[in-house]
Amino acid sequence: MTEKAAVAFENVSMAFGRHILFENLSLDIAPGQVVGIQGPSGAGKSTLLKMAAGLIRPGKGRVLVHANPLGYVFQEPRLLGWYTALKNISLALEATGMPGDIAKQTALRFLKDLDLAEFEAHYPRELSGGMNQRISIARALSVSPELLLLDEPFTGLDPALKDRVREQVRAMVATTKACVIHVTHSKQELLPGTHALFTLDKGRLYPDTL
């Protein structure tokens, strides 16, 4: 791991049965760097993010993360259905130790940033899939993450909204100077200002052109 790296994958290997997912995969990502990872379906892109989040351990090698807190936009919103949009975000903030009233104010600010302020009291089941995904994005950004993991975060958003949300995320990332790993199946969906792009294929990462 280089001294500056916020996240380092060191000779990571992993297999599910006979299927080799990663083979001696190494990657250093510096703080503030925005990295895109693309690849075919089933290549292991999401697994890579889960390893960075500490949800999965590699079979061999190690993943070192020197960034805290963590923001993670999953492929699906993963909101608590029994809490409102506001509460879903404020809970993530309260988990960082932020007092409840400040957490609510902060959560509301992020909902406003993503044009969802009027839906603060709505439950996830009352909102569309795209709105829920934006709440998930707001939650990830609200914790001021040093490491932001984006797993195809714009799936389910209509094209016009997709561009707007991408720009909003980029602006927020630029403000927080977070290190970003953005997994996508389409180069067009990468965040503006992405520093590097890799293609994950057959267990290896290949540098790609932006």
Next chain:
Amino acid sequence: MKWFLRFRFRGTYVFGGLGILGLFLAWHHVSCAFSGLVVPVPRETLAAAARLLFDAGFWIDHFWVSLRRMGLALGAGILAGGTLGLVAGLVPQVRALVEPVRWILTTVPGVVIVIVFMLWFGMGDAMVISIAASMGAPIIFVNLADALGRVDHHLLEMARVYRFSLKMRLVKVYAMAAAGPFFSALVIAGGNIVRVSVLAEVMGADKGIGHCMCLARTQLDTPVLYALALISMCVAGAVEFFIFRPLERRMKGRCP
């Protein structure tokens, strides 16, 4: 859409009322066909129930005693079944450990348990409460353990990513996800506890609704016997419809 939902909601009460009316009509017809010693007419039964309910001695010596026993049994059942269900839902090894006891309590006929507990605890409060609690606890245990075991692992991953504390995970994720099934279990356990409490009182208590039933049976006072059954049903119904169901609806309304 709203008027339709309102109609549907109110409609359930109307049809529920019609169902009760239908039962009374059927009861009336059956009572006409049989001797009053076998099936008393509803009017006589209601009059007997009214007499019992206006009798202060019945309230103090029997009704209140049964209610207290049922309440304590429900509390003990929730405490035992809830605690074990909570731990078993989170730790599969504990579930495997407790499962044989659960299996015994749910498969052995209630009357066997009543007899065994009579031998262990003697007659009265301890016997009735322990029997009823041991009939209710497994229902709460199984439902709670299952509900906790089925909590969406995606949500648990999210909770890990955002560093939810153990308390937050238990209260904000597990408890909320399990609340709906828990209250459903409570409805079933509550009904069971009322039934088993009365059965235990019939067999081995000198106070309570069940004891009154035992006396009424001995004296062949069928209207009083039916009236006591009606009062027991009303107790179970009141607890279900005015406490458990509203709680269940409230929790399910918040859960997906």
